[in-house]
Amino acid sequence: MKLLPAILKQLRQSKCNWHLSTLIAISAGLGSAVGCGLLAWYFLLLPLPVLYMLNRKQLLITSGVFLSALLSGIINYHISQAAADKIPHQKAVISGKVTCIDTRTAKSKFLTPPAIVTCRVDTPDASFDAAVICPENINMFYGDCYRFSGKIHPAQNAGLICRDNQISGEYPPLFGKRPLLIINEMSPEETPFSIMRIFLDCRNILLSRLLERIRNPVYAEMAARLFLGAGSNSNIPMKNFAASGTIHLFSVSGLHVTLLAGIFLLLFRPMPFRWRYALAAIITLFYVLCSGASLPAIRAGAMVIVWCIMRSMLFPSSGWDSMMLTWSFCTFLDPETTGSLSAQYSFGITAALLLMLDRFNDHFARQQHILSLMPPQAPLTRERRKLFRRQRNLAMIPAVSITAFISGAGIALYRQNIFTPASIPANLVLTLLTPLLFGAMIFKMFFGAFAVIFDEFGAMLLEGSFCILDNFTREIARIFPMQYIQTPPLWSVFLFYLCLFGTLGFSSAIKRKWCLLGTALIIFNWYLFLRSDDFSLLVISSSSDRPALLALIYPGGDVEAVDIPDKESGALAAGLLREKGVKSLRVNFSGAAARNISGLPALSRQLECSVTAPLSKRKPTKAFMRHLRNAGFTLPEIPSPAKLTTPAPDSLIWEIPHAKIEISSSVTDCGRSIEITGRSGKTYKQILPWCSRPVVWQCEIK
Numbered sequence: 001m002k003l004l005p006a007i008l009k010q011l012r013q014s015k016c017n018w019h020l021s022t023l024i025a026i027s028a029g030l031g032s033a034v035g036c037g038l039l040a041w042y043f044l045l046l047p048l049p050v051l052y053m054l055n056r057k058q059l060l061i062t063s064g065v066f067l068s069a070l071l072s073g074i075i076n077y078h079i080s081q082a083a084a085d086k087i088p089h090q091k092a093v094i095s096g097k098v099t100c101i102d103t104r105t106a107k108s109k110f111l112t113p114p115a116i117v118t119c120r121v122d123t124p125d126a127s128f129d130a131a132v133i134c135p136e137n138i139n140m141f142y143g144d145c146y147r148f149s150g151k152i153h154p155a156q157n158a159g160l161i162c163r164d165n166q167i168s169g170e171y172p173p174l175f176g177k178r179p180l181l182i183i184n185e186m187s188p189e190e191t192p193f194s195i196m197r198i199f200l201d202c203r204n205i206l207l208s209r210l211l212e213r214i215r216n217p218v219y220a221e222m223a224a225r226l227f228l229g230a231g232s233n234s235n236i237p238m239k240n241f242a243a244s245g246t247i248h249l250f251s252v253s254g255l256h257v258t259l260l261a262g263i264f265l266l267l268f269r270p271m272p273f274r275w276r277y278a279l280a281a282i283i284t285l286f287y288v289l290c291s292g293a294s295l296p297a298i299r300a301g302a303m304v305i306v307w308c309i310m311r312s313m314l315f316p317s318s319g320w321d322s323m324m325l326t327w328s329f330c331t332f333l334d335p336e337t338t339g340s341l342s343a344q345y346s347f348g349i350t351a352a353l354l355l356m357l358d359r360f361n362d363h364f365a366r367q368q369h370i371l372s373l374m375p376p377q378a379p380l381t382r383e384r385r386k387l388f389r390r391q392r393n394l395a396m397i398p399a400v401s402i403t404a405f406i407s408g409a410g411i412a413l414y415r416q417n418i419f420t421p422a423s424i425p426a427n428l429v430l431t432l433l434t435p436l437l438f439g440a441m442i443f444k445m446f447f448g449a450f451a452v453i454f455d456e457f458g459a460m461l462l463e464g465s466f467c468i469l470d471n472f473t474r475e476i477a478r479i480f481p482m483q484y485i486q487t488p489p490l491w492s493v494f495l496f497y498l499c500l501f502g503t504l505g506f507s508s509a510i511k512r513k514w515c516l517l518g519t520a521l522i523i524f525n526w527y528l529f530l531r532s533d534d535f536s537l538l539v540i541s542s543s544s545d546r547p548a549l550l551a552l553i554y555p556g557g558d559v560e561a562v563d564i565p566d567k568e569s570g571a572l573a574a575g576l577l578r579e580k581g582v583k584s585l586r587v588n589f590s591g592a593a594a595r596n597i598s599g600l601p602a603l604s605r606q607l608e609c610s611v612t613a614p615l616s617k618r619k620p621t622k623a624f625m626r627h628l629r630n631a632g633f634t635l636p637e638i639p640s641p642a643k644l645t646t647p648a649p650d651s652l653i654w655e656i657p658h659a660k661i662e663i664s665s666s667v668t669d670c671g672r673s674i675e676i677t678g679r680s681g682k683t684y685k686q687i688l689p690w691c692s693r694p695v696v697w698q699c700e701i702k
Contacts, residue, residue, distance in 0.1 A: 019317060021324035023058055027066040028328040032335035035073020039338075065328070073335035080336070086126040088152050088179055091669065095149040096123035097189065098132060098181070100140040103196070103292030106230040107204045110211040110220045113139040114232040121181060130181045138186065143197040145190065150183035154670065154687070199289040203228055206290065209445055213459040219466040225250045227441050229292040237470065243477035244426040249434075252291040254300030254346050259438055260287055261304045274312045281308035295334070299346060302326045323350055426476050433472070437465045535661070535701040538576065540569045541672045541688040542695075547590065548665055548672060548688075549573055549599070552654060553580070560586045561603075562644065562652065569694050570599025574606035576696070584608040590646045612644075661701060676701060 030047070033039035051059065088094075102117040117140050119132040130152070134140055155178050191197075207224055214220045221235040229252040241247040248255070261284045268276040281304070288301035303326040310318035327347050330337045337343045374381040444458025538551040546565035551573055553559050559582050564570045577585065585607045587600065603609055643655040651664040662677040671689035678684070678701040688695045 019320060019324065020058065020061065021321040021328075023054070023062045024065050025324040025327045025331075027062040028069040028331040029338045031066040031069025031071075032073040032331040033338040035070045035075075036077045036335045036338070038336070069331055069335065072332050076335045083128070087128045088126070088154060090154060092152050093149070094121075094123050094152050094181075096121060096147075098122070098146050098148050098183070098186070099192075100132075100142055100144045101129070102140070103142055103200065103294070104230060104232065105139075105141045106200070106207055106224070107141055108207045108211065108224070108230070110207070110214070110217070111224055111231040112221065112234050115234070116180075118178070119181070128179070130179045132181045132183060134183050134186065142200050143191050143194045144188070145192060146183075146186040146188055148181075148183045148186040150181055150185070153180040153182070155179045196289070196293065199286075200292070202286075203230060203290040203292075206445070209449065210441065213455055214463060215459075216463055216466075218470075219463050222250075222466050222470075223441070223462060226252075226437065227256070228252070228290060229294065229297075237474070240470075240473040240477040243480060244473040246426050246430055246473060249430070251296065252294055253296035254303075254350070255434065256291070256438075257284060257288060257297055257300040257304060258350075259434060260284070261308075263435075263438060263442060277308040277312035281305045284308070295337075296343075296346060299326065299330055299337075299343065302329065303350070323347060426473070429472065433465070433469055437462075437469070440465050535656075535678075537661075537663075537676060537699045537701055538573065539674055539686075539688065539697045539699070540573055540694050541674075541697075542566055542569050544667050544672070544690060548674065550652070550663065551577065551585075552656075552661070553577075553582075554656075557582065558586070559584075560588055562588045562590055562654075564599030564603060567599050567602045570602035571606070572694055572696070573599075574603050578606055582607065584610070586610050586612060588612045588644045590644065590652055671695075 026047070030039070030044065034041055034044065051062075054062065099120045099122070100117055101120050102114065104114055105117060106113075116131045116133055119130060119140070121128055121130045121132075132140075140146075207228060207230060210223060210227065211220045214223065218235045218237075221231050221233075224230045225233065225236065226249055233250065236250065238247065238250075241249065261280050264283050265276060265280050268279055271279070284301050284304045288297045291297055303323050306326055307318055307322035310322055315321070330343065371381065371385060374384070440458060440461040444455065444462055448455030448458040535555065536553040538549075538553065540549040540551075542548075542565060547563040549565060549569045550562040551559055552561075559577060561573065564573075564587065574585075585603065587603070587609055589612075600609065645653045645655070647653060651662070654661040654663065664675050666673045668687065671687045673687050674685070674697070676684040676699060684699050684701065686697050686699070688697055
């Protein structure tokens with residue numbers, strides 16, 4: 001009975017010097033995640049012991065922020081659901097007004113315009129965003145408005161296309177989750193006023209200055225995309241950058257914004273202190289807007305601008321507080337940010353870097369104080385001073401290396417469902433190449449404007465930098481081929497949080513204790529995730545005249561499959577299941593059709609298979625198992641713990657212990673429509689498009 005008061009007393013005495021901005025950011029993130037349904041409410045029980053450590057002021061502020069973020073998340077969730085319901089789900093001929101909202105578009109003779117642009121479509125029935133293909137003679141620019149008539153194609157979620165037991169690509173490659181609108185006829189309307197269009201007009205001027213005298217069109221496209229987010233990816237060897245884990249270069253994000261702000265702060269060093277940071281903030285805002293104002297650029301730009309303001313006012317802990325407040329604003333304005341792995345890494349990497357630099361600064365401040373107490377002219381003092389300078393110059397190497405390692409193990413590994421072993425060394429080398437690229441860009445933009453010889457030299461410098469980058473990524477892609485995966489590598493998230501907590505623990509012994517507790521909670525959550533009783537269904541669809549292969553993966557690792565329609569699907573299923581550590585498979589059949597066993601040899605060559613006779617409203621026929629034996633299959637017949645019934649030709653009821661899963665499929669013009677109703681009553685639906693290769697979809701069933 002005395003244990004609980006003793007623990008509470010110990011908690012009360014071990015107060016940490018938490019920044020108030022950190023508490024606000026944590027509260028906002030938790031509230032937004034729960035409001036959007038990204039985090040279950042019972043996870044809020046984990047940080048409850050920390051609340052006991054807060055004083056009354058901190059508790060009131062964090063409670064208010066949490067409730068406000070929770071309300072913002074709930075409202076945002078319902079708005080996004082209502083907007084999703086208005087998007088067309090069937091092919092149809094529509095007409096109305098279309099407005100270009102694609103910030104990649106640019107009026108430049110040096111760039112190839114995007115083949116598909118993002119537009120806002122307004123019809124009498126609904127208003128939604130869509131990917132638009134215009135007639136060949138029309139190139140749309142941001143803000144252009146047209147009257148149109150055309151055909152709408154429904155949106156499709158991303159999936160994987162496979163062949164020869166290898167995942168060969170993603171579908172759909174062009175329009176993702178947005179519907180596709182193919183316009184047949186369009187007529188221009190008056191362009192409405194837009195502040196963003198003014199900045200994109202400024203970008204057109206910057207592009208003409210940047211791309212002039214660059215002779216290689218591929219390098220011109222790469223420069224426009226990397227520095228200003230303009231143009232398409234048609235000429236860029238994206239596969240090489242994807243394989244090397246450096247594809248994030250062509251999405252203007254925190255790397256670009258912070259690097260540019262840092263370069264200008266170095267150039268402005270002779271200026272007065274306040275003016276230097278004020279100009280850096282203005283240039284950062286201008287760059288974010290001219291580069292298209294993507295969400296990652298806005299996040300990083302807001303962080304840099306707030307930091308510059310705090311720094312110019314000599315605000316303590318300006319870097320950390322600016323980052324925490326920016327995260328809080330982002331979660332209020334876009335609550336689903338908390339579920340974005342990109343956002344978590346963007347802020348997390350910055351947090352780790354800031355904390356590490358603070359620890360280095362504290363260490364070197366102590367060393368400087370020791371040197372100030374030693375005799376200035378003594379030989380030992382001079383040697384220690386030289387050693388101190390070398391250590392201070394080398395201190396950035398581990399900071400940059402750890403940052404590149406975390407980014408390589410996280411962002412580059414999960415982007416576009418690609419696992420790239422080369423991402424970590426490639427991102428380390430990229431830390432040296434990126435300043436060279438931006439330095440060449442700034443030299444050409446500013447010094448090239450005064451003399452033609454400087455402009456020519458800047459163009460040669462840019463082309464040489466991109467040549468190094470292009471050859472480097474090509475060699476990396478040749479040495480380390482891509483490996484497609486279906487989900488982001490969760491171990492990278494785990495590694496990221498471990499690194500973050502490890503960096504937090506540098507400061508003091510009491511913080512190391514609480515960071516150890518945080519690490520233990522992360523490991524506990526990881527264990528809960530691995531022990532979750534959610535089922536996973538693997539769907540492999542081939543041609544329309546064959547059934548889909550369905551593989552149900554139990555929480556304990558057991559797997560049951562229904563229908564093996566062809567050899568290619570059987571080999572593909574065996575390969576994917578082996579990657580998950582599956583060694584044995586129980587095969588069911590929804591009917592006694594002999595053609596459903598044609599993929600069994602491909603399965604049995606890679607996995608240990610057992611066969612369960614088909615169950616339906618009719619009695620299971622012994623002829624089916626006799627057909628297996630006559631075909632030469634020596635597969636053991638083992639009773640299944642699940643009961644499989646087929647009430648209709650295109651529907652299944654999978655009754656397993658303590659749960660029942662209903663699966664139905666139908667053939668549409670777009671592809672095979674799969675609809676799953678889990679034990680919780682939640683429905684999962686997906687359209688797998690028709691193509692010459694099998695298509696894979698994996699669904700977690702709760």
